[in-house]
Amino acid sequence: MPKLSVIIPCYFNEDNIPVTSRELIANEALFPADLEFEYVLVDDGSKDNTLQALLAFRAAYPHKVRVVELAGNVGSYNAIVAGIEQATGDCMAIITADMQDPPELMVQMYDYWQKGLKLIIGNRQDREETGLQQLFAKAFHALMKKIALPNIPDGGFDFVFFDRQVAEHILELKERNSNLFYLMVWLGYPYVNIPYVRRKREIGKSRWTIQKKIKLFIDSILAFSFFPIRAISVLGLIMGSVALLYGFYILINKAVGRIDVEGWSALMVVVLFVSAFQMIALGVIGEYVWRGLDAARKRPLYVVKEVFFGK
Structure with missing residues (x-):
């Protein structure tokens, strides 16, 4: 039965x-x-x-x-x-x-x-x-x-x-x-x-x-899903590529003497944007690390x- x-x-x-x-x-x-x-x-x-x-x-x-x-x-x-x-x-x-x-x-x-x-x-x-x-x-x-x-x-x-x-x-x-x-x-x-x-x-x-x-x-x-980690990697690669291209742009303009003095506002926007991305990335990684720690402790x-x- x-x-x-x-x-x-x-x-x-x-x-x-x-x-x-x-x-x-x-x-x-x-x-x-x-x-x-x-x-x-x-x-x-x-x-x-x-x-x-x-x-x-x-x-x-x-x-x-x-x-x-x-x-x-x-x-x-x-x-x-x-x-x-x-x-x-x-x-x-x-x-x-x-x-x-x-x-x-x-x-x-x-x-x-x-x-x-x-x-x-x-x-x-x-x-x-x-x-x-x-x-x-x-x-x-x-x-x-x-x-x-x-x-x-x-x-x-x-x-x-x-x-x-x-x-x-x-x-x-x-x-x-x-x-x-x-x-x-x-x-x-x-x-x-x-x-x-x-x-x-x-x-x-x-x-x-x-x-x-x-x-x-x-x-x-x-x-x-590994989507959050992969999203961080993709966004980091995109931001790194943009930074590299912009760096070349600055060097070329510096070499030919056409570079202008950048404003404080633009610099702060870039710094705040990158810092925010880094904190979010650390938070996502921290969630994965915390779960690994929780599993390793083997509490009931x-x-x-x-x-x-x-x-």
Whole structure:
């Protein structure tokens, strides 16, 4: 009898959990009767009553709900890795705790898995959200598709269904400061893409702040592309070529006695422009160096405080 592990990272979701748990249990009726379910819910260092809500869900279904309490907040991607490590299913799904992704889509994903596919992606074809949030998401994934991973689906995704074999690869890699979902695509397994419209959040407030979005953008670019380093090299070569040609121009004019005294303003513009480029270049290189240091220290991605399972 196959087992499906549904992994859900939770951070300040105390009001979502009762609704989410009811929808997940009701969703089981859409699957074949011989499928066993396991829910792995990871409390990512929440400071509200999220853990208590998770434990209430576990108390109602002690044989199928596993609650993982992390010692501190490590981010949703690391929390998901913690959930993958605790999951025991033959196949796994990752879904958000706020039910913006439709759980009924997992039925179609399961059908594809039974046909032998190792990775099935729920692709956000559109969003009910509007404004800057939608604009940022579209721009981010379009840029990543252009310069890093051309085989990712349009619109981005964080609703995935995958085989245990994929899960084992993720645990072996132990990537840090990366994008977990892009990493699954990077593994190279053929995947099928199922488009859907992401729902608007109805309960609670998103903790996906602009700072976290910027960090994810930087992590994703640096983890899967050498574009920033190559861009620095190309710009440096262009600037060096222009400086060399201008140097020849000055020498020729000096030799024939036609050189004019350059103004202070023009000199300052050049100095400030070059200095700004150097600082940006050092910042990009520093990001790569810092990630190398972070990987070399081999600190754990997360610390599990306690696992609640069974009676």
